[in-house]
Amino acid sequence: MSGKVMSMQQAIGTFVKNGQKVYIGGFTHCVPFAAVHEIIRQDIRDLEVCKMVPELILDQLIAAGVCRKIIFGWAGNPGLGNLRLFRDACEKGEPYKIEIEEYSHQGLISRLYAGASGLPFMILKSNIGSDLPAHNSAIKTITCPYTGELLSTVPAYNADVAIFHAQKADANGNVQMWGVTGEHREAAFGAKKVIVTVEELAREDEIRANANLTVFPAAIVDSVVVEPWGAHPAYVLGYYDRDNDFYINWNEKTKDADYISAYLKDWVYSVHDRAEYVKKDKNLQRLTDGVKHGI
């Protein structure tokens, strides 16, 4: 181990603290589930989490009592519908009332872009005519000084720490990602600290040979965690397929809200790390069938 390479325990323990603003990457591709599970295991509390598509992570964070506030764009189980505990928290204040701050996707990406660019706010052509600005006072309207038209504005967002998953990184922290790279670059450049978990460690010369694939240059990365299967049940292009059965089962089984706590007990609290999780799930290898490695 050299450079910025750390264990998951060390990376989360070093950089993620109670009460922080935490950005979590993964636009349904390369979702850093393993890192989130480590946050839960370390019992970090009172987080203000920001995530474009928080998907199942949100149910897990609520069940674990980690998340005080969620800033989001689309909070559902992709393709399948609503999230059980997010619903309960909003509708009934159970297991506890969660603070929400909601944007459209472009609204949230615009916040990240402003945060990364050192701008106080960003303009966009959306939100006008929607009811969202009436329920989120951070979304405002300005008159364009050039054309006179109405434009929507959103304030800059900067995380204390941002966490991502990607295919590869070198020990210096140059991170390469391909396929859907989502909002990763905007979110990382706006964050004070950046943790990246990757499927495999690369040599620096591999990075240099394909520099267009570098999503984060080493200068903005604080920690690299080599964590194979770190995005399961989401997918990593070239490594493993999306575990759609997992998402479909989640939708069915979380009709019983207690299922989520039981899941955390079995798959988060009673495993030491992702390596143990991978060993425990005898069914993972099917997700590598027919997956073309690399690019």
Next chain:
Amino acid sequence: MEYNGIEMLLVQAARQVKKGELVFAGVGLPIIAMAVAKKFYFSDITIICESGIVDTTPTRLAMSIADPSLAMNCTAIMTPGEIFSYFLQGGRVDVGVLGGAQVDRFGNVNSTVIGPYEKPKLRMPGSGGACEIASNAKEIMLVMPQSKRRFMEKVDFITSPGHMPDKPEVKKSIRGRGPRCIVSDLGLFEFEDREAILTGIFEGITAERVKENTSWELRCTRELKKLQPPCQAELDFIRSLDPRGIFLGKVG
């Protein structure tokens, strides 16, 4: 030949696309409908998704908008920020295809909450990219199963703006022209003077039944189009994309 209303919806939505259009499709029914459009009606359309995927044709069911089946079969992957800025705000998208939980006669869509926002009866996922798609695509097409609770006089929350005839100042600041049509599992609605009018019905459906499943006082065209049922090849294709019936539900 047996088919259900959702299958009919998908095929009819595919027919509402126009030759050569650049289509922005959401996950679920929209992307399946556009796959049908590309395969059976307009092979020259370009399908893009908000995850950044450009010119895709799903070959298996896309469960998420960044699904590997889309990412592995496309000509470009941009970032969502680039898609919103350059394709949508840049004015390059001809038609956005959206679902939702509720729609009103002006094409305002709700996919956020049922009941009041601060204490909802049902909290749904929210906008995602829907608001910017509805705001910036030249036109939008809405696809959703129909019932009285979905086709509302007034939606509980406007997630994505429609024609907004009562708010001309707001509408002036929205680039897109608004909804082109609504396709439900009963029929086709097109917009006349910014209001959704029933213009076509599926085989075996009466105008009466559509009215019973609409909360506003629905107007119909004098001559309702009898919309052609799907052909066997279309049904085979749709079912091959969703063999478990996740989006199609029970057939027959």
